[in-house]
Structure formats: C-alpha cells, structure tokens
Amino acid sequence: MKRTVPLILTFLVGLFMVGEYFIPHYRYRIWTAEFLEWGVILAAAAFVLGLINLIQVNLPKVLKRERDWGYKLVMLIALAVTLVAGFTAGEHRDGPSVYKWVYDYTFVPLNATMFALLAFYIASAAFRAFKARNLEAALLLGAAIIVMVARVPAGESLPVIGDYLPRFMNWIMDVPNIAARRAIFIGAALGAVATGLRVILGLERSHLGAD
Amino acid sequence: MNLLILFAALLAPVLAATPATGLSVETPAYSDGLTLSLSWTAPDDAHSLILLRSDQGEAGPWHVAAGPWPGTKAEHQDKVTTDPTKTPPAAHYWYRLVSLDEDTAPPPEADGDDAAAAEQAYVAALLAGQPATAAVQGTPVASWLSASPGYLLLLALIVSVGGLMLWFTDRARKGHEMFIRRMPGIDAIEEGIGRATEMGKPVLYVPGIDELQDIQTIASMLILGQISRKVAEYQSDIVVSCCIPIVREVADEVVGSGYMLAGYPDAYNPKNVRFISSEQFAFTAGTNGIILREKPATHIFLGRFFAESLILAETGYVNRSVQIAGTAEATQLPFFVAACDYTLIGEELFAVSAYLSKDPRLVSSLKASDYVKVFVVVMLVVGTIAASFGSSFFIELFTISG
Amino acid sequence: MLKLLLRFQHMDRRWIFLGMGLSILLPLVFPINFGFKVDERVQALYDSVEALEPGDTVLISADFDPASRPELEPFYRANLEHLFRQDVNVVMVSLWEFAPPLVVPILDEVAARHGKVYGKDYVFLGYKPGKELAIKAIGENIPKTFPTDSKGTPTEELPIMKGFKQAKDFPLLINVSAGFPGTREYVLQIQGQYNLKIASACTAVSAPDYIPFYKAGQLTGLAGGMPGSAQYEKLVYPDGPPDGVRLLASQAINVLNLGHLYIIGLIVLGNIAFFLTRRLED
Numbered sequence: 001m002k003r004t005v006p007l008i009l010t011f012l013v014g015l016f017m018v019g020e021y022f023i024p025h026y027r028y029r030i031w032t033a034e035f036l037e038w039g040v041i042l043a044a045a046a047f048v049l050g051l052i053n054l055i056q057v058n059l060p061k062v063l064k065r066e067r068d069w070g071y072k073l074v075m076l077i078a079l080a081v082t083l084v085a086g087f088t089a090g091e092h093r094d095g096p097s098v099y100k101w102v103y104d105y106t107f108v109p110l111n112a113t114m115f116a117l118l119a120f121y122i123a124s125a126a127f128r129a130f131k132a133r134n135l136e137a138a139l140l141l142g143a144a145i146i147v148m149v150a151r152v153p154a155g156e157s158l159p160v161i162g163d164y165l166p167r168f169m170n171w172i173m174d175v176p177n178i179a180a181r182r183a184i185f186i187g188a189a190l191g192a193v194a195t196g197l198r199v200i201l202g203l204e205r206s207h208l209g210a211d
Numbered sequence: 212m213n214l215l216i217l218f219a220a221l222l223a224p225v226l227a228a229t230p231a232t233g234l235s236v237e238t239p240a241y242s243d244g245l246t247l248s249l250s251w252t253a254p255d256d257a258h259s260l261i262l263l264r265s266d267q268g269e270a271g272p273w274h275v276a277a278g279p280w281p282g283t284k285a286e287h288q289d290k291v292t293t294d295p296t297k298t299p300p301a302a303h304y305w306y307r308l309v310s311l312d313e314d315t316a317p318p319p320e321a322d323g324d325d326a327a328a329a330e331q332a333y334v335a336a337l338l339a340g341q342p343a344t345a346a347v348q349g350t351p352v353a354s355w356l357s358a359s360p361g362y363l364l365l366l367a368l369i370v371s372v373g374g375l376m377l378w379f380t381d382r383a384r385k386g387h388e389m390f391i392r393r394m395p396g397i398d399a400i401e402e403g404i405g406r407a408t409e410m411g412k413p414v415l416y417v418p419g420i421d422e423l424q425d426i427q428t429i430a431s432m433l434i435l436g437q438i439s440r441k442v443a444e445y446q447s448d449i450v451v452s453c454c455i456p457i458v459r460e461v462a463d464e465v466v467g468s469g470y471m472l473a474g475y476p477d478a479y480n481p482k483n484v485r486f487i488s489s490e491q492f493a494f495t496a497g498t499n500g501i502i503l504r505e506k507p508a509t510h511i512f513l514g515r516f517f518a519e520s521l522i523l524a525e526t527g528y529v530n531r532s533v534q535i536a537g538t539a540e541a542t543q544l545p546f547f548v549a550a551c552d553y554t555l556i557g558e559e560l561f562a563v564s565a566y567l568s569k570d571p572r573l574v575s576s577l578k579a580s581d582y583v584k585v586f587v588v589v590m591l592v593v594g595t596i597a598a599s600f601g602s603s604f605f606i607e608l609f610t611i612s613g
Numbered sequence: 614m615l616k617l618l619l620r621f622q623h624m625d626r627r628w629i630f631l632g633m634g635l636s637i638l639l640p641l642v643f644p645i646n647f648g649f650k651v652d653e654r655v656q657a658l659y660d661s662v663e664a665l666e667p668g669d670t671v672l673i674s675a676d677f678d679p680a681s682r683p684e685l686e687p688f689y690r691a692n693l694e695h696l697f698r699q700d701v702n703v704v705m706v707s708l709w710e711f712a713p714p715l716v717v718p719i720l721d722e723v724a725a726r727h728g729k730v731y732g733k734d735y736v737f738l739g740y741k742p743g744k745e746l747a748i749k750a751i752g753e754n755i756p757k758t759f760p761t762d763s764k765g766t767p768t769e770e771l772p773i774m775k776g777f778k779q780a781k782d783f784p785l786l787i788n789v790s791a792g793f794p795g796t797r798e799y800v801l802q803i804q805g806q807y808n809l810k811i812a813s814a815c816t817a818v819s820a821p822d823y824i825p826f827y828k829a830g831q832l833t834g835l836a837g838g839m840p841g842s843a844q845y846e847k848l849v850y851p852d853g854p855p856d857g858v859r860l861l862a863s864q865a866i867n868v869l870n871l872g873h874l875y876i877i878g879l880i881v882l883g884n885i886a887f888f889l890t891r892r893l894e895d
Binding site: 029033036039040043044100103104107108109111112114115119120122123124126127128130131132141144145148149151152153154155156157166170173174177178181182185 | 680
C-alpha cells in the first residue's frame, strides 16, 4: 500500500502533466495551471521545514559547545537578523530599511566575492589539469588558447593574426563546440525522457522504500 | 450622454482617415479556444488603429479589444478572455477596426464603476466620428490535440521510448541478458563508499542546486536511493547537502528508505540530510564548510550545477577526497572534468541508477533510449543532407510552435 | 633543474592566486586600452532593438544578481538607454529573488534621465518565484502572474499594460540572464510555443550554451559576458558617453587582458614543465 498509492499517483499526475504539452484546450490548461500553482505552494511551504532543519542541525551544536560551534552561532544570528529584517521591511522594499542595508552591505559583497573566487580557482584548475597528455588533449589545449586570446581586446590588436583570431574563435565556438554540445544535449534529453518515463511507468522504485 | 458629447468634441471634427479593408477573423490551428487571428489591409492615411470586440452580435455593445496601434499594423492575435475561470469564452465574437486620425483621444483610463460607462461613451463616440470596418464574426475553437507534424513526431518519440522500454522490460523478465558497458565513473562510486568506510569518514552527496521538478534532480534522488542503501550496507555515513528545502525533504525520505531497505533503519541520522541555503553562493560556502571541517572521504556531485561547480570541486581537491561528478549541464562539465577524478557526462547521469541497481528492468530501459537515439541520429543525417540540397521539408516536419 | 620544475608543477596554489590577483589589480591601477570589434551576435541584438518603433513596448526579464553584476549591469544600463532613447516602453519582471534591489534603482535612474513616467512609460512588475513555472505563467497570462506591480498597483490598471496580457503580445523579450532560470528556460519553455522574439545578454560562461539557440533563430541576438556588454556599449554610444554616464564594460574589458594572458602563461609553463619532467623521469 505504501508503494502502490505513490506509484498510481505518480502515473496519473505524470501523464496529466505530459498531456499539457500536447493538449492546448483551455479547460485542460486551467487544471494544469492549478497543478503548477500547487507545486509552487508546496515548494514555498518547504522553506519552513528547511528553517526547522537548519535550527535542528545547528542549535544543539551551539548549546553543547561542539566543535566549530562559533561558525554555527554566526550562521544562526545572521539567519535571525535577516529573517526579522525581511519581515519588518514589508512587501515593497524600495526605500531604506534594515533589509536593504543587509542586502547592500553584506549580501552584495559576499555574493560577489564568492563568484569572484572562480577567477582564482579556474587559474589553479587550468594549471593543474590542462596538460597535452595526448593528441586530443593537445587539440583541446590549442583551441582553448585561441579562444582565450581572441576573447580579449589584446588578442584582436595583435599584428597580422589579430584580424583572423576572432573569426577562427567564432568558428571554434560555432562549429565543433556547438556540434559537441548538441550531441550532449540530445543524449541528455533522451536520457531525461527515459528517466521520466521510468518514474511515471513505475519501473523505478528505489526512491519509494519498502512496502 | 454628457460624456458622449465630451468625447465627440475631443475626436477630430473631420473624417481624415479611411477604414481598413479586408478585415478577416480566423481560428488558429490547434488553438486553446481563447485566441482568434485577425488580419487586414492597413489604410494609407490612418494615424492609428483600434480594435473593437463584441460577444453579443454585430450590433454591439462594443468594447476596446486592443490598440491603439500605429496605422501600419496589419494583423493581431486576439485573446478573447484573459482569465477563463472567471470569464469563459463566448461562442462567437464580432470585430470592428476603427481608423483614428492624429487628434483622436486615447481610450479613457477610468477606474472602478465609471470604467464601463466611460468605455461605452468612448466607443460610441469613436463609431460616430471615425471610419470603421463592418463587423466580422469569428468563432474560437478549442482543440484537444496539437496535431501539427512537430507535435505528433514528439509524441511518437515519447511513446516509442515508453513502448520500447516496456518491450525490453518484458524481454528482461523472460531472461534475455541485457548488456551495459562498463562505466568507470559509476564503479568509482562503490569504491568511494568503501574508501569512506575504511577511513571512518562520511560520504558527501550534493544533488545539485535546482528545484525538485528538474529531471536532473529527480535522477539524482533516484541515485541517492541506491547510494544510501550501499552506504547503509557498508555501515558508513552519508551527508547530503541540499540547496532547495523541498529537495531536502525528499532526500530525507529517500535516504531513510535506503537505510530501511538495507536492513539498518536505526542507523539513519536525519540530521545528516541538511538544508544549507537556497541562495547559490551561501549554499556553496556552507557545503565548502562541510568539506573542510568534516573532511568527507568521498564527494559525489550528481545533479544540475551552475557556477558553484568549480568552487565545490576545487575545495574538494584540496581535501584530497575522491570526487565523482555528473551533470547534463554542458557549461559546467569542463570544470568538473578539470577538478574531479571521474565525471559522468550528460546522459550517463540518467543511467547511473539503472547501472547501480543492476535491475534488468531498469537496464533494459537504457536500451530503449539508445534505439531512439539511433533514430534521431539517422534523422539528423537525412535532415542535414535534405537541408543542404535546399529542402525545408525536414525543418518544417520538426518545427514546434503554436 | 628537475627539482625546480617538479616544485613548479606542484607549487602551492596560493602563489597562483597571488599572480591572478595582481593580473587583475595592475590593469585597474595602470590601464592600457586596446580597441575591440563588434561581434555579429551583439550587432543582431542591437539591430533588433533598433527595429522597434516609438511607442512599442518590450518585456525585460532582469535575472541577475550581485555576483554577475560586473558582467551584466553595463549591458542592462546601455540597453535601457537604447530603449528609452527610442521612446520604447519597458515592462520589467524578474525571476531572481535578489535582483530587484539591484535592477530597480538603475531602471528608475535611466528612466528619469529620459523624463519617463512610471506606470505609463515603464513599470517593474516585481519578482516571481517558481523558476520555469513562472516562465510558463508569463507566457500564459502576465496580469495573473503579477497581479500588482512592485508598488502595489493592480497590473491591469497600469496604462502601460493596456493590451499586454501575454509574453507574445510584446514585439521583443529581452532577457538579461546570469544563469538559471534564464535564457535557456525562456527558450525551452515558451519561445517555441508562442513563437517569441527573444534577445539575450548572458554571462560569459553561459554564452556557448546559448549560441545554438541563436544559430537556430530562437534568439534574435546574443551578448555574452563582459565583451558582449562592452560591444553593446560601443554600439549604443558610438561617440562616447554623455556627461554623467560611465561605460563600465568598455573600461573593464581591458582589465581582462592580463588575466587571460596570465592563465595562458600558466598553462604553457605548466605544459613545458610537464614534458621536461616526464622525459627526465622516463
């Protein structure tokens, strides 16, 4: 019973939602739109559960002074401050408020810093991994260097080859790159269809547990 | 009546423009039943055009359906009702197109109870003072199937995958062996779990950062079911780091089920399935914290990843853990390939669950999508040749729009 | 020598980080400016905006956050300038929860410079959660998806929204996209279904993913990353910026030179060391 009911529900709802793509009738669309709204509401409601989980995992460690409790305390304080600031800022947050202050002076710099780490990590990953170990790797390396040089103004300004580099880069991006991406995309799309059907048809049951 | 006089005074005193000609209304093919296609020949001298609609008859009452547009506009897709739950579509609609000159006032912007009266007065003044086409009738028709070739082909493709899947499953049940090639990346998952057990450290599992409805997240949850079962069998620990709250809830159920299926329901610790943050980089920082502080022996990144992929994988590299990644997100594959020990590319992600389970029914489903892939490749080759010789037949056959 | 090369190959990554930091910092302090050309995809994007008539209304989905701000804000600013200069109206939405505090002040600022009136010439309808579901909803029914604008005015009462119920009512949809949800989801969910004209400005890392959409005609134009933003700025301000306007991407793109060359240098040196040590080890 614990398995059968979810399997039947998955089959019915899955089939109904696949139908949305093929059935344009407005009466059908009213129902699919309703389902989609339920999905949004469910996902939003899960945020409360997420909050509970955060507190359940971190608060006991702070109270018991377990290892790294200081980090968890900082996280819980930040959570509480942002939550209160968000609720008190009201629905329309254009004007100055604690929420806007938190956004401007903590979120913006922290967010930008994390993203900027990519520049450093890509340098170390490229240095470590980009080795011409064989012919294929050498070709890949050559293509990468051409694209990198041609992407910046200095590359375009090089004497003699400066005019050709962007064209060659565009060829690399538009032809071999797109061909490989389309192949990955088509394979992944078919894999996605197969996975979706496995779940809808009830062949895949590993996520459901025992009866 | 006063309003009518006021609007009439606002409208130009002389008829400067001529009416549009050839106004026709058609029901679009495979329509939702709420749309009508209108086309006309624009007059040379109209400054702008406004479309009137009635659901009662050619005598009105008329409402402003759309516009004013520039006088050169010659077609419009009219949505007869924006909210069919409140206002279901009528059986028929009538349209008139009014040509406006430069001095004509725009439709009134009154609110509340006055709005309907103001609109009626405006429309009456328009029809009295400006040239308009005769009323033409249109009938919205709602279809129960988008039967254009593109949609039918897509449907056939999905049905074929499903049909082939059931057929191969049946063959597997009858004892036919199904071959699946060796995939080192997936074999490494089991080795990684073994390594974690030996080292007495947990396995870290990250199911991407997308919502639950994304197919990569769904695939990741299915894989998590298999992996958590193996982790339980090895009597090891698994930490799942989630970016989306509802994904955590499902992961909690899935890991709990995995432990139960392995026969160790008491060994499961729900606090190891954690919601970190729904903000991408806060989640990344939190997960990096787990990597650096709890030092898991094996990191498994399977699902949909974005810019955080390299930050996670590089931090994992510093930790000297075994790293296995898999995503169908092409932009992130190079980062995973550079920083992880094994990377599952695109469709391989969707094969993991079948491969790990070794269930012949699931393995046979991979065969079904392979057959359809062969069909797609043949179509690609034929279509490329046809397009190279100037035939657009294949392009039209696969076009999906409506 | 072998020892030195081996040490170089396995050097502490913090040295690499230091070099990268300097490669970015130095051009900021001592700028060197090179000229650059405009890519065909950026030109196509510019042309699709140029083709709009005064009085037309475009839908902008501003889907970026502080992390992607350096790459996309310059495009976003130049694009608003381009649209308002042509007297095109702007209806803006966002699918990224952290976008509104970033994008709304810029929208107000550029609109004020052109004397545009909120609600009549431009509007911000707000942030909508739901990602792909929200995109589908924008395709279906905008007033239902955004019952009010960000200031609380009912959407159907806004003068600018008269006649605009669905994404397909707009002659052009411009997506300023830092990732997911963004251009790919717009194309997959509603471009084909409603035959929409979509132009995209995206981060450099997403651009290769979206090129197939441009090639297939599903995008009318594409500006990728900082170079795309700089090229668009060049098209919008061919005679340089007016007083009070800074061309952020045109200035920043030259900072990228040294960073790129640094990575190329590292890869080349790493390969030389790899080959020499491999031979010596053999």
